[in-house]
Amino acid sequence: MTTTPVRIGLLGCGNVGAAFVQLVERRHDEIANRHQIDLQITRVAVRNLSRERAVDLDEAVLTHDADAVVHDPDIDLVVEVIGGIEPARHLTLSALKAGKPVISANKELLANLGAEIYEAAGDAGVDILFEAAVAGGIPLIRPLRESLAGEDIRRVVGIVNGTTNYVLSRMAEEHVSFGEALAEAQELGYAERDPTADVEGFDASAKAAIIASIAFGVQVVAGDVYREGIAELTPGDLSFAARLGYVVKLLAIAERFDTPDGAEVAVRVHPAMVPEHHPLAAVRESFNAVFVEGAAVGDLMFYGRGAGGDPTASAVLGDVIDAALNLTNGRASRLSRLSEATIRPIDDLRSEYYINMDLADRPGALATVAGVFGDHGVSIRAMEQEGMGAEARLVFITHGAVESAVQSTLAAVRDLEVVDRVGSVLRVVGGDDS
Numbered sequence: 001m002t003t004t005p006v007r008i009g010l011l012g013c014g015n016v017g018a019a020f021v022q023l024v025e026r027r028h029d030e031i032a033n034r035h036q037i038d039l040q041i042t043r044v045a046v047r048n049l050s051r052e053r054a055v056d057l058d059e060a061v062l063t064h065d066a067d068a069v070v071h072d073p074d075i076d077l078v079v080e081v082i083g084g085i086e087p088a089r090h091l092t093l094s095a096l097k098a099g100k101p102v103i104s105a106n107k108e109l110l111a112n113l114g115a116e117i118y119e120a121a122g123d124a125g126v127d128i129l130f131e132a133a134v135a136g137g138i139p140l141i142r143p144l145r146e147s148l149a150g151e152d153i154r155r156v157v158g159i160v161n162g163t164t165n166y167v168l169s170r171m172a173e174e175h176v177s178f179g180e181a182l183a184e185a186q187e188l189g190y191a192e193r194d195p196t197a198d199v200e201g202f203d204a205s206a207k208a209a210i211i212a213s214i215a216f217g218v219q220v221v222a223g224d225v226y227r228e229g230i231a232e233l234t235p236g237d238l239s240f241a242a243r244l245g246y247v248v249k250l251l252a253i254a255e256r257f258d259t260p261d262g263a264e265v266a267v268r269v270h271p272a273m274v275p276e277h278h279p280l281a282a283v284r285e286s287f288n289a290v291f292v293e294g295a296a297v298g299d300l301m302f303y304g305r306g307a308g309g310d311p312t313a314s315a316v317l318g319d320v321i322d323a324a325l326n327l328t329n330g331r332a333s334r335l336s337r338l339s340e341a342t343i344r345p346i347d348d349l350r351s352e353y354y355i356n357m358d359l360a361d362r363p364g365a366l367a368t369v370a371g372v373f374g375d376h377g378v379s380i381r382a383m384e385q386e387g388m389g390a391e392a393r394l395v396f397i398t399h400g401a402v403e404s405a406v407q408s409t410l411a412a413v414r415d416l417e418v419v420d421r422v423g424s425v426l427r428v429v430g431g432d433d434s
């Protein structure tokens with residue numbers, strides 16, 4: 001059997017990089033047999049040469065000079081699993097300009113500077129592939145780019161961050177504290193180097209921007225995404241949601257609307273109450289799931305492990321094989337042209353809302369609050385009172401309402417003397433009216 005050697009320069013050997021090295025070792029012969037390529041991890045760049053690693057690497061392979069790896073004439077293809085903007089940006093651009101395909105798991109880079117990176121790849125006529133950047137091991141980018149290239153995609157809704165899904169599952173199911181659950185997620189290799197990116201929704205926003213760009217063929221950057229994280233959620237919110245028949249999930253939602261002036265795109269990431277019978281409610285721990293709604297294809301669901309070394313390495317390896325085959329055949333897959341997007345702001349979007357508040361123990365308090373909702377055109381679908389007297393806590397679930405109307409309602413309610421405190425406000429997704 002004749003195989004073509006493909007020499008890989010690996011940038012980063014942490015959770016994903018080390019799992020990738022192990023996976024290539026395990027799958028090498030089978031890949032050679034099936035695809036006639038001989039994958040060789042020739043050089044590996046890391047920050048700290050003396051750090052203990054999950055894989056044994058020859059001293060001659062390991063270096064702290066990532067630029068030298070990219071510019072090494074003996075490297076055919078570059079895998080970037082360092083993360084962050086710099087030095088990942090200049091390393092990626094240098095590799096592409098040198099005519100080397102780049103496989104990236106770096107959603108932060110692609111969601112902020114994707115246009116520059118895609119243009120550099122197009123100019124050089126080489127691949128930039130990034131299946132691992134969104135939803136870990138789940139094949140999502142390639143189906144959106146290729147299988148659904150002709151589809152009119154209307155909406156994508158999903159759980160795209162494994163860390164926060166893990167934390168929310170552990171808090172809701174095992175009553176583990178937020179801090180403990182996050183520490184576990186870090187230990188398991190799910191979290192970003194700075195886990196604030198997960199907890200505050202930045203990681204999910206980056207992924208949502210990439211999804212929206214590919215699904216709708218428009219340029220959406222991380223800053224276009226409305227974002228709320230899970231740090232403000234309390235164990236009480238989760239247990240109260242459960243009592244009402246909901247599960248709290250951090251969702252990424254990308255929607256496309258046709259208007260007389262052209263298409264508008266809305267992309268948001270926020271915690272949401274999902275009815276417990278909805279398939280997203282059953283997505284637990286580090287698993288992710290993404291629903292794609294297309295005009296012709298109808299509904300599709302993608303489900304699998306969204307974080308962790310092995311699943312992510314699997315996505316990286318798939319891209320490596322694709323790029324290696326393209327390289328040996330003198331081809332590259334091109335990203336479709338991305339047009340400018342008109343972003344619809346969160347203020348104009350409709351949702352159902354869950355709102356909890358503490359009322360003063362006064363006659364007519366409830367009627368006063370309900371009157372304010374009515375005055376702002378926000379109608380109440382369900383209302384429950386928990387506790388009595390000074391302990392009374394009121395929970396409202398609204399019918400679908402526009403965000404700006406709900407925010408004005410809340411501002412007016414907060415000013416009422418009969419309201420001691422407005423607590424959590426969560427959007428309800430997957431109900432009859434959303």
Ligand SMILES: NC(=O)C1=CN([C@@H]2O[C@H](COP(=O)(O)OP(=O)(O)OC[C@H]3O[C@@H](n4cnc5c(N)ncnc54)[C@H](OP(=O)(O)O)[C@@H]3O)[C@@H](O)[C@H]2O)C=CC1
Nearest residue numbers: 012013014015016045046047048081082083105106307308
């Ligand atoms: N973990 C996951 O589940 C997933 C991660 N990703 C993405 O994959 C990428 C990597 O994630 P992960 O493996 O978890 O991160 P880690 O922090 O575990 O690994 C990062 C690696 O990059 C190396 N590195 C950092 N800076 C430099 C530098 N300047 N030059 C050379 N090497 C450098 C580090 O070196 P050293 O080891 O010496 O510190 C480390 O080996 C990120 O973009 C992340 O968002 C995507 C999907 C899932």
Ligand SMILES: N[C@@H](CC=O)C(=O)O
Nearest residue numbers: 161162163191192307
């Ligand atoms: N930190 C990320 C890793 C995968 O992208 C997550 O938790 O989803």
